[in-house]
Amino acid sequence: MDMRFDNKVVLVTGGGGGIGRASALAFARAGAKVAVTDRDLAAGEEAAAQARALGAEALFVAADVMRAADVQSMVAQVVAHFGRLDCAFNNAGIEEEHMRLADCDEATFDRIMGVNVKGVWLCMKHQIPQMLAQGGGTIVNMASAAGLVGAPKMSAYSASKHAVIGLTKSAAVEYGRKGIRVNAVCPGWIRTAMLERALALEPQLAAAGATLHPIGRIGEPEEVAAAVLWLSSDAARFVTGLAHTIDGGLTSM
Numbered sequence: 001m002d003m004r005f006d007n008k009v010v011l012v013t014g015g016g017g018g019i020g021r022a023s024a025l026a027f028a029r030a031g032a033k034v035a036v037t038d039r040d041l042a043a044g045e046e047a048a049a050q051a052r053a054l055g056a057e058a059l060f061v062a063a064d065v066m067r068a069a070d071v072q073s074m075v076a077q078v079v080a081h082f083g084r085l086d087c088a089f090n091n092a093g094i095e096e097e098h099m100r101l102a103d104c105d106e107a108t109f110d111r112i113m114g115v116n117v118k119g120v121w122l123c124m125k126h127q128i129p130q131m132l133a134q135g136g137g138t139i140v141n142m143a144s145a146a147g148l149v150g151a152p153k154m155s156a157y158s159a160s161k162h163a164v165i166g167l168t169k170s171a172a173v174e175y176g177r178k179g180i181r182v183n184a185v186c187p188g189w190i191r192t193a194m195l196e197r198a199l200a201l202e203p204q205l206a207a208a209g210a211t212l213h214p215i216g217r218i219g220e221p222e223e224v225a226a227a228v229l230w231l232s233s234d235a236a237r238f239v240t241g242l243a244h245t246i247d248g249g250l251t252s253m
């Protein structure tokens, strides 16, 4: 089955950070032209430079996925530069500081929803017309194991990731006959800056990480990237509307 992306144009949001950067580089290794986007300019530029060092054509576009104007301009810049958009990985997301639901303030709730839910919605809203115009495409949205089960002290985050799965399934149904496949990935704990921030808040959880996952360890960004590439590839051409766990068995318990 074809897992190459030669001549395909791929867009990765939050591509400057852990899972996004690993995915952008995996796409680059698989032959794709890669557009890395992030609100962190230095991290995004660095990831695009790494993709170029792997021999890929790569572009960095600064965009905050929470801002409609940024997202519209992001898609327009990618299409102006590369001529099309074949695969999107809407990965950018944030977490709240660990707190119980009743202690979460309104601004925090709105910020989590703004990036994790509205951000994914805005990205699809602007990617889908381009994919329709060119006859198809693939979208992978970043959910989480916390989008399938509750997450203590991360209720806003968990709600936002459940919502991403709702957006994903609805879009998959709406656009299936138009040649656009839409899936989500649901990672367990993955070794990134986001996980480091969480463990800094609750250091006692560090030891629990391995135990919580039946495979006996936490995951690596490259292991999520592998699933993103599969879902974006022709090998998964009959797969749409899937919330795909990459969680070492975490949600099977």
Ligand SMILES: NC(=O)c1ccc[n+]([C@@H]2O[C@H](COP(=O)([O-])OP(=O)(O)OC[C@H]3O[C@@H](n4cnc5c(N)ncnc54)[C@H](O)[C@@H]3O)[C@@H](O)[C@H]2O)c1
Residues within 6 Å of the ligand: 013, 014, 015, 016, 017, 018, 019, 020, 037, 038, 039, 040, 043, 063, 064, 065, 066, 091, 092, 093, 094, 095, 115, 119, 142, 143, 144, 145, 186, 187, 188, 189, 190, 191, 192, 193, 194, 195
């Ligand atoms: N690390 C985990 O354990 C884990 C598990 C499940 C799901 N996830 C999800 O994976 C995604 C990536 O997480 P990560 O662990 O790589 O995080 P990270 O913090 O290491 O990287 C996230 C990247 O997204 C960028 N970003 C954040 N908000 C943005 C915005 N509004 N617009 C544009 N870019 C923005 C950041 O600048 C950063 O480069 C997130 O959606 C996260 O919720 C992570």
